[in-house]
Amino acid sequence: MSEVAKQLRSDATDQGVATRARLLEVAGEEFARRGFHDATVRDICRRAGANIAAINYHFGDKAGLYREVFRTAIARFKDGGKLVIPAEGPVEDRIRLFLRLFMERVTGNNQPAWAPTLMMREMIEPTEALDEVVQSMIRPTFTGAAGLVAEYLGRPATDALVLRSTASMIAQCVWYRHCAHIARRLFEGTAVQGDTAHERADHIADFSIAALASLREKGGGTC
Amino acid sequence: MSEVAKQLRSDATDQGVATRARLLEVAGEEFARRGFHDATVRDICRRAGANIAAINYHFGDKAGLYREVFRTAIARFKDGGKLVIPAEGPVEDRIRLFLRLFMERVTGNNQPAWAPTLMMREMIEPTEALDEVVQSMIRPTFTGAAGLVAEYLGRPATDALVLRSTASMIAQCVWYRHCAHIARRLFEGTAVQGDTAHERADHIADFSIAALASLREKGGGTC
DNA sequence: ATACGTTTCAATCGAATGTTTGAAAATCGC
């Protein structure tokens, strides 16, 4: 049984609930590391200190376990995962703050750490879980960022330029996660090799705010 | 046997070579669609019109087939996949041209179509193949783009600002591929729903060139 | 203490997978 599993087992007083929680935690790691089909119920149960039949008992089958892993991650996110951006202050500062927080969420040591990897797998072959994740986690974040961009550009949040620019900002952040293995190889031995998430977020803020400032001046039309 | 397989079979005069080529093509599609472990040698051979033992005969085992799929894709790329950017003309125009070509390569109907998806799987769990891909395909492209950015900013190609800005440009393009399923859901019913790769590349060019222009003015130091 | 519902356990099943085998077929060199 893993360390996490041990702690969870000792924490939980009611058994059954404890086994269920341990299975969910370990399953999240295994699904992220091996993928749905390559992750085996045997490994998950062994690492969780549970019997092979535990998955069938608690979740019906392997697919049910996978679904529940996403559900609990979403629920955990809904409780305390929102990026809170103050409603006042210069828009540039708020955009910069958003990028720092978002970068931290995407590339930092979040809880659970396996969530981003599992998301990448969903992007290759989406399941029903992706719709729920987009609805509950991604769309609110994107809409929040688009609100800042819209305010800065003086355009409605549904404007094409606003949406595209928001996507450009988000894209720069998630690249360091999605292409992390490539970035590491590309930047090996360069000046940006040891960049922290904070430094990267600041560059993205410099880059993006400069772009937005120029787009605001050029594109004359406001709402 | 699939249509592609039939065409390849009719094209090839030497047998053995034909089966090998069909296996490689079908294997690329299957590995991209299902992943290495979920793709079965039975499906690959059936779709390629080959016997189950063909993979063992031609590639030793399933892993050997996977390795060879990447090798041939790299070889195909080396022949005619380079992005040719003219050495003269305004740097802005060349950056815009690069982004259009790169966007086309990343999100367009390339040959083979399964290559980008296979790359995404490599980014989640890299194999030895990724090193070769970075060395042969990604690094040259990145270096070419960094050269343009360096020229525009008047800084050396190893400069931190140049590298980060190049990554920012690349990131905006690949986002539309890596997060395609998310982008589709986010943009459903918006003004950018039916955007073409060309329009997206143009926005990224507007966005990035504006950012670079501002960064060039602010950061005074040149080489 | 006893009966009942819940949870865990070892053992096993059927299906699917990668791989191997030895013979048949096809192709090439002469």
Add this chain to the structure above:
DNA sequence: GCGATTTTCAAACATTCGATTGAAACGTAT
């Protein structure tokens, strides 16, 4: 045309996986 080599084929093998089973262990309420 004939022998040697290459390639294909059907069949089977060993392994691994997810799922199931029925009994045992556990906790709880009466």
